[in-house]
Amino acid sequence: MTGNDAIGLAIGPITRSLFASDLFMQVMIDYKPYLYDHTNVAIPWTPAPKPKKLRIGVEVWDGYVMPHPPIVRAIKELEAKIKAYKGDVEIEVVPYESYKPWYAWSIISQLYYPDAGADDKRAMDAVNEPHCFMTDYIMNHEFVKPLSVTELWAKNHERDVFRSEHAEYWHSKNIDVLICPASPFSAPKPHTTKYWPYTSHWNLVDYPSIIFPVSEVKETDLPVPDYKPVSPMDEFVYNLYGGPEEYAKSQVALQLVGFRYQDEKVFAAMSVIEEIQKS
Missing domain, CATH: 3.90.1300.10 (Amidase signature (AS) domain)
Known part of the structure; x- marks a missing residue:
């Protein structure tokens, strides 16, 4: 959901080697994404x-x-x-x-969906996208509710x-x-x-x-x-x-x-x- 930055995003490359992952990180950061994306930190690789x-x-x-x-x-x-x-x-x-794994899960599962997935559901329903079973599972998890x-x-x-x-x-x-x-x-x-x-x-x-x-x-x-x-x-x-x-x-x-x-x-x-x- 746009504007929901409770849990930050990260690029996770899927590669065939450690060298390729390292190269990916080097190239992406050499591009200086922090000049265009204010959420990026200006730290060189x-x-x-x-x-x-x-x-x-x-x-x-x-x-x-x-x-x-x-x-x-x-x-x-x-x-x-x-x-x-x-x-x-x-x-x-x-x-x-x-360290406190279940407690950590209770925090992040809620912060994934502070609106209990309402925005995601609207987006899927607008284009008649079927709800994946696991998507519904996490949006209806015991720790997830709409927050004020x-x-x-x-x-x-x-x-x-x-x-x-x-x-x-x-x-x-x-x-x-x-x-x-x-x-x-x-x-x-x-x-x-x-x-x-x-x-x-x-x-x-x-x-x-x-x-x-x-x-x-x-x-x-x-x-x-x-x-x-x-x-x-x-x-x-x-x-x-x-x-x-x-x-x-x-x-x-x-x-x-x-x-x-x-x-x-x-x-x-x-x-x-x-x-x-x-x-």
Whole structure:
């Protein structure tokens, strides 16, 4: 909705390599978009050198929705590879717990649609565009309601307080980057993508991230027997995984996250991760 800047927009290139993503960022920022778009910040793209040291946080799950077995396995395999790395970068790996994930979701899902999607619905209905099931799902989510101006101000304040708290939490962990799931599943079945806080969390706090492939679903990625869900959403998501045969050879991706305005450092760290993956 035009004028709704509660959650900022960002260009997310889909490329075949880290080099291509870096080139995209370089070209776009060299164009000086801040001269034409007042929402842009006049910060040049300055590639960061290969780090000499890295302290990497690893989050297996956010404590609210457990990723499917292929995702968990991929994280643990990558973590083991990083710990075994004997290259020229001194790396320390530490566990990381997500900061208030469900609360963060309650904030951003509302700020996506401060009018509960009324403007979007009008636009779709004006051209007889059918409503996508998942679009209706988020616009009618339990956290989404039409806000008054005063309520929107309050929600924006809540967002800003959370961002400050999150920054303090992040720095308390003393990490350079974080490896975490990009999604709880590898390839979601139609009309089942009801949980995306593994990425929206970083949209809310405005941290850069790179999603990268690490594996594919394997025959050994069996469901966990007698899994005990910790929330209704956890139960819904976990029950979607009937076994590896339903997701045969689908790609498994993870996510590398850095602190706000440290995009180039994320790219530099990603180059080290790629080196480790290829070793």
